[in-house]
Amino acid sequence: MYSKIVILTFPREVAQKALVCQLTRKYDLLFNILSAKISNKKEGYMVLEISSVSRAAFNKGVNFLKEQGVSVSSPEHRIYKDEEICTHCGACTAVCPTEALYIKRPQMEVIFDQEKCSVCELCVVTCPTRAMGLFSAETQDVA
Ligand code: SF4
Ligand code: SF4
Structure with missing residues (x-):
């Protein structure tokens, strides 16, 4: 099992879309929402722990989010x-x-x-x- 905490930043245009739910439906990933909030500018922030059977499966899900305009980062x-x-x-x-x-x-x-x-x-x-x-x-x- 591969597991990682990531920070998602949703621009205003996609903040209302249920993109994270699709990680489970489309990519078989499990996620645990550690924190979520929408700012005054209507941007969304979410801290997620994502688990998957492999790093490859995790990457597919993350790439899907990026294609939708979501910024995915890991704290340096x-x-x-x-x-x-x-x-x-x-x-x-x-x-x-x-x-x-x-x-x-x-x-x-x-x-x-x-x-x-x-x-x-x-x-x-x-x-x-x-x-x-x-x-x-x-x-x-x-x-
Ligand atoms: S961390 Fe700084 S801003 Fe926050 S409560 Fe303490 S003194 Fe105030
Ligand atoms: S950097 Fe400070 S303001 Fe930003 S999420 Fe962390 S604790 Fe909150």
Whole structure:
């Protein structure tokens, strides 16, 4: 079994299409949606774990998505949150498109769930204390 986490970005024109469901119907792939959101600009973001019987089957499904105009990427970098610097102001949660950053209530603590992060870097430029940052991670090709 081959399994991989990928980040899909759907342009406005295809954001409403049920393309991901076709991965199962047409290409026999299994998927687990880790996170999904549509931005104000109507673009769609989705973090998926895709499983298939082989790398070749995975590639066919990914190529199908790309042909439909979907951007498919694998994070070359990862985001970190420096807990010693974070003041839990919440500014990053307002811009995070995948809800990887959220406020835990009633403690009102800002939590970072790296599994949901699409590495869009919006939090990095938004954080007033520079608690959010980028570090290099292992690179993997996507189809
Ligand atoms: S914007 Fe920065 S300081 Fe504010 S909660 Fe997010 S990580 Fe913490
Ligand atoms: S880079 Fe920051 S804003 Fe973007 S998905 Fe990850 S945690 Fe959210």
